[in-house]
Amino acid sequence: MSDPGTGPAGPSDGDTAPLSAIRLNVNDHMWRLEVDPRTSLLDALREHLRLSGTKKGCDHGQCGACTVLVNGRRVNSCLSLAVMHEDDEIVTIEGLGDPDHLHPLQRAFVEKDGFQCGYCTPGQICSAVGMLAEVEAGWPSHATTDVASPQIALTDAEIRERMSGNICRCAAYPNIVAAIRGTAEGGTA
Numbered sequence: 001m002s003d004p005g006t007g008p009a010g011p012s013d014g015d016t017a018p019l020s021a022i023r024l025n026v027n028d029h030m031w032r033l034e035v036d037p038r039t040s041l042l043d044a045l046r047e048h049l050r051l052s053g054t055k056k057g058c059d060h061g062q063c064g065a066c067t068v069l070v071n072g073r074r075v076n077s078c079l080s081l082a083v084m085h086e087d088d089e090i091v092t093i094e095g096l097g098d099p100d101h102l103h104p105l106q107r108a109f110v111e112k113d114g115f116q117c118g119y120c121t122p123g124q125i126c127s128a129v130g131m132l133a134e135v136e137a138g139w140p141s142h143a144t145t146d147v148a149s150p151q152i153a154l155t156d157a158e159i160r161e162r163m164s165g166n167i168c169r170c171a172a173y174p175n176i177v178a179a180i181r182g183t184a185e186g187g188t189a
Contacts, residue, residue, distance in 0.1 A: 027095030064166030074130030116170035
C-alpha cells in the first residue's frame with residue numbers, strides 16, 4: 001500500500017531531492033555549488049556557473065553541442081551528472097582561449113570558416129582538442145588503417161570518424177575537417 005503523499009511512481013511533483021554540496025574545478029577555477037544530485041554537468045555549467053559557451057542541443061548525447069573536456073577527455077556534459085565530477089579538471093570553450101588569445105583550434109575554425117551559425121562550434125572545438133590528444137596518444141579509431149602503428153595518419157576519413165559524435169546542422173563539415181587537419185599539421189593543438 002502506498003503512502004498517501006505519494007503515488008505509485010513515488011514522491012509527488014512538489015518534493016525535491018536534498019541538495020548536494022560539490023566542488024567543481026572549471027577552467028582552473030574552483031567553484032562551490034549546492035545542486036540537486038540529478039543536475040547534469042551541462043546544467044551546472046550553464047545555469048549555476050553562467051558559462052553559456054557549452055550548448056544544450058539535443059539533451060540526449062546525440063549531437064555533441066555540449067562536449068567539454070574532463071581530465072583531458074571529451075565528455076557529453078548533458079549525459080553526466082555534476083556530482084560525478086567533484087575535483088575533476090573540467091575545461092569548457094571559455095577555458096580554451098579568449099578573444100585576445102585564441103586556442104589554435106579556435107583560430108583555425110575562424111581562418112577555415114569551420115562554423116556557420118556557430119551553435120555547435122564550442123562542442124566541435126572541445127571535441128577536436130580531445131580527439132587530437134587521443135591521436136597523439138596513439139588511440140586507434142574504426143577508421144584507423146593500421147591499428148598496430150604508433151603513428152596514426154590523420155586523414156580526412158580519420159577526422160570524420162573521430163568527430164562523428166558532433167553534428168553541425170549547417171553542414172560546415174569540410175571546413176571543420178580542414179581546421180582540425182591544419183591545426184594537427186601545424187602541431188599547435
